[in-house]
Amino acid sequence: MAGLLSKGSIVTTLTDLLTPGAKALHPYQPGKPVSDLAREMGLDPASIVKLASNENPLGPSPMALAAMQDVGSLSRYPDGGGFELRQTLAEQLEVEAAQITLGNGSSDLLDFVTRIFVQPGDNIVVSEHAFSLYGLNATAVSAEVREAPAKNFGHDLDAMAAQVDERTRLVFITNPNNPTGTWLSEAEIRGFLAQLPAHVITILDEAYFEFVDEAEYPNGVRLLADFPRLLVTRTFSKAYGLAALRVGFGVSSSEMAALLNRVRPPFNVNAPAQAAAVAAVKDQAHVQRSITANRLGMKQLIGAFEQLGLDYLPSVGNFICVRLQNAVEINQALLRRGVIVRALGGYGMPEYLRVSIGTEAENKRFIDMLTEVLQQGEAV
Ligand SMILES: *Cc1c(COP(=O)(O)O)cnc(C)c1O
Numbered sequence: 001m002a003g004l005l006s007k008g009s010i011v012t013t014l015t016d017l018l019t020p021g022a023k024a025l026h027p028y029q030p031g032k033p034v035s036d037l038a039r040e041m042g043l044d045p046a047s048i049v050k051l052a053s054n055e056n057p058l059g060p061s062p063m064a065l066a067a068m069q070d071v072g073s074l075s076r077y078p079d080g081g082g083f084e085l086r087q088t089l090a091e092q093l094e095v096e097a098a099q100i101t102l103g104n105g106s107s108d109l110l111d112f113v114t115r116i117f118v119q120p121g122d123n124i125v126v127s128e129h130a131f132s133l134y135g136l137n138a139t140a141v142s143a144e145v146r147e148a149p150a151k152n153f154g155h156d157l158d159a160m161a162a163q164v165d166e167r168t169r170l171v172f173i174t175n176p177n178n179p180t181g182t183w184l185s186e187a188e189i190r191g192f193l194a195q196l197p198a199h200v201i202t203i204l205d206e207a208y209f210e211f212v213d214e215a216e217y218p219n220g221v222r223l224l225a226d227f228p229r230l231l232v233t234r235t236f237s238k239a240y241g242l243a244a245l246r247v248g249f250g251v252s253s254s255e256m257a258a259l260l261n262r263v264r265p266p267f268n269v270n271a272p273a274q275a276a277a278v279a280a281v282k283d284q285a286h287v288q289r290s291i292t293a294n295r296l297g298m299k300q301l302i303g304a305f306e307q308l309g310l311d312y313l314p315s316v317g318n319f320i321c322v323r324l325q326n327a328v329e330i331n332q333a334l335l336r337r338g339v340i341v342r343a344l345g346g347y348g349m350p351e352y353l354r355v356s357i358g359t360e361a362e363n364k365r366f367i368d369m370l371t372e373v374l375q376q377g378e379a380v
Pocket residue numbers: 054104105106107108131174177178205207234235236237238243246247248
């Protein structure tokens with residue numbers, strides 16, 4: 001020790017101490033919070049419309065809110081095993097509770113699976129225009145991120161398969177995809193999984209599963225019987241309207257779940273979140289109301305885009321991408337009017353804005369402000 005110290009240190013900054021992976025990282029950019037915009041623009045928070053993070057505009061089930069209030073003492077740690085929530089999900093999904101891994105949001109699962117299977121020099125395969133968190137996690141562990149070009153803004157599974165080699169550990173499929181709203185059929189996904197070598201694990205991210213109403217759209221959980229090297233992720237942040245509580249989960253073989261649990265922090269899902277999630281699963285009527293509202297809101301936005309002569313990407317999610325020549329400037333003009341949507345430069349789509357489906361009134365406000373910006377030519 002004395003010898004080491006006497007040599008002196010060549011480290012000058014904290015950044016020098018970062019791992020190679022962390023050196024290459026930039027923090028994830030979330031949708032702008034209402035409170036930030038209110039501060040920056042001197043606006044009344046109540047006047048701001050946020051359609052930027054694909055949240056449920058109806059909010060959570062009233063039963064979830066009631067259950068959350070009723071958790072008992074906050075001085076006690078939550079159930080670290082999440083027994084009741086895993087049991088409830090197991091019944092709903094017709095799997096064993098041992099196949100379910102709880103996460104502080106499904107983002108947690110994306111992190112766990114990367115940490116246990118990917119090491120420096122390995123690679124992961126993602127699609128162009130996919131959720132940035134997959135690559136962020138892999139970069140953090142000094143792995144290579146291989147991005148396959150998209151086809152019509154959706155995943156090109158042949159292009160993704162072509163990227164797989166002996167160092168590939170994970171492949172990420174988002175179905176439907178965020179931000180493009182594209183989706184893959186059961187036949188397409190089965191065909192892809194059947195050709196993957198055994199050293200590759202596929203993550204099927206189904207954050208928007210509940211919204212899809214297409215006959216050929218698969219339930220990933222049903223694929224586990226045929227494809228054991230699969231991890232399906234779902235969340236309470238979107239259709240269930242519980243984004244603030246941070247609850248998500250993975251469904252996999254019980255073998256994979258046990259491995260994921262090796263890196264899961266012991267109390268990663270808090271007690272109010274567990275209680276609310278259990279009640280939310282039991283209130284499927286609220287989920288149905290949310291899905292119906294989403295369908296109507298989607299129609300409302302599409303109708304407006306068509307009237308304004310704007311191109312959009314047909315979406316099966318609770319969000320839609322609209323094409324605008326000056327998307328960056330229009331986004332700024334919308335922010336000045338208290339409307340928050342998502343610019344997609346970071347997703348390789350600089351000409352698009354992603355708009356989450358809001359309530360009828362929120363959608364109308366967005367449409368009115370967009371119309372005003374386009375008519376005034378302010379952003380052109
Ligand atoms: C919103 C989203 C998630 C879920 O995030 P949580 O951590 O569960 O809130 C996962 N994947 C995609 C593609 C998403 O859009």
